[in-house]
Amino acid sequence: MRLAVLLLPSVAYLLVMFVFPFAYGVLLSLAPGARGLSLANYLAFFLDPWQARTIWVTASIAVPNTVVTVLLALIVAYSMRRGIRGERTITAALVLPIALGTVLVAEGINGFYGPKGWLNQALVGLGVPELPRLTHNYTGVMIALFVQHFPFCFLMLLGYISGIDPALEASARVLGAGAWAVFRRVMWPLIAPGVAIAGALVFVMNFGVFPSAVLVGQPAGATRTIAIAAYQQAFEHSDMSMASAIAVVMGGCQLAGLALILVLRRRMAGTGVATMGAGKR
């Protein structure tokens, strides 16, 4: 009884802040026109190619971007595992995009990579005839997402990797393992859980891409992501019910991505005990 009373504030918080809005959204999506429950919104979404293809558009941004971001962050973090000179400066520079926020970063990308940006001006100066088009298209969104999510992923992996006892690597070396064998046989199995978590988070953030897709992408075409579709339903067509349905589809896709990553992770790790990772020594 006493326990229940103590639990009350946190349960109330969860209900008000999470369960209620979520349940409300799901219900709203199932009630077009406020007359009983139906799947009409979902049918409409999946049957309209213009809407349904946003899943594919978003995935074609989110999946490759997640792979590239995680892979590069892993390589850089792994090579910095024993600390390097200027590590704090590098870390601070990397945190900056996170601190500045999406919109400012997008503005910066337009200024640098845009048609009249510094990069193209420099290329003109060098006499390059064909200027690359790096913003207001797929590439622009990829750059923006990478700039925002690489630092996040890198810092997460660096923390994870530098938490692994350096003596493990030392003992593997002395036992005869070269650099690759150390990575493959010792470090990777210990890092993999961290990579899976980082990958899952980057994927979810990528899949929800909105400001970048609008500001440096082509929101009416190549980068019309599912978040844009939901936004348009909500605020251009004032159809909250349909917008909720699209949001639920988006959440479903993100969950599917997470499940896939976790299955892959379990496959790679082999046995169950290996999931204890770096924690147990």
Added chain:
Amino acid sequence: MVTSLAFRLTKRFGAKIVLDDLALEVRGREFVTFLGPSGCGKSTALNLLAGLLPPTAGEIRLDGVRIDGLPPERRGFGMVFQNYALFPHLTVGANVAFGLAVRGLAKAELAPRVRRMLELVRLAGLEDRYPGQLSGGQQQRVAIARALAVEPRLLLLDEPLSNLDAKLRLEMRGEIKRLHAELGLTSIYVTHDQTEALSLSDRIVVLRDGRVVQAGPPAEIHDRPRTLFVADFMGYRNAFPVTVSSAEGDTVVGHARDVTLRGLGVVALAPGTAAVAVVRPEDVEVAPEPAGANVVRGTVRFTEYLGREHGVEVVLGTGQTLMARLPRPVTVGSALALRLPPERVVILPAEDGAR
């Protein structure tokens, strides 16, 4: 089988000299211990030998062949770490097999060798456990088996017992000694524990600030320290500043204001020089007569019961304190005459900042 390891190593981190031209020759089957307080460079020396750190200058020769250019994985050494450093994601069997597996040994050959190694460290049958399921002592046995499985040319042990409790430490000390002899290993052991060094080693190398202060067989280090630093490390906790009155052969006589002390001179001392007479609390005894050679008098300030003996702190007339271990209890406040047996007193040159 290794017949000789010779090295001369200097290591600097920036301006800080960690190892200052540490030179040593180790014979095959020898057990050498680097002994010293933390920061003396002993672990750095071991890491340089293993190839885990590059030396600033110097060379390492194994049977005459320079190996200091080789990466650790090509030196063929075994190393045991203080925190075991077992691979947490691998079973005990896979941990022991690790060195053989990276050498490309077939799976079929691995199992019998792993079993033999685990039998050697008395852990047969635990192949399928994970390190996290073992006790500290068992983990260190696995680490030793893992290092020995590759038949190392040289076994390096970096404070392997300091994470274990007292009872296990004693037990594992015996195990290491047995394995070293049984397998004809050449071992270099790093510790700050004088008891471990004394019980295991053929030779002890005492390090201080990256330099060798004394090297020799355990009995020599224990009974004939050449500096106050070594004496202090070896448990000579009582020290009396004296002036040398005479020195003949091994026997040195020193005097202070109200006492004359006869002792062992390990280093040549000229009469008139400032020296320090040192003695272990264990060697101090109750004087049979209140006056005489090497007898000091004082008042008991503090006693503690230690089981087999009684720890006693005595304040001498000069205000100095003397620690003793006595077989019978004494009362705090009582007067006491103590004898410092001349064969147990060592008289050493005074040095600045040594203690």
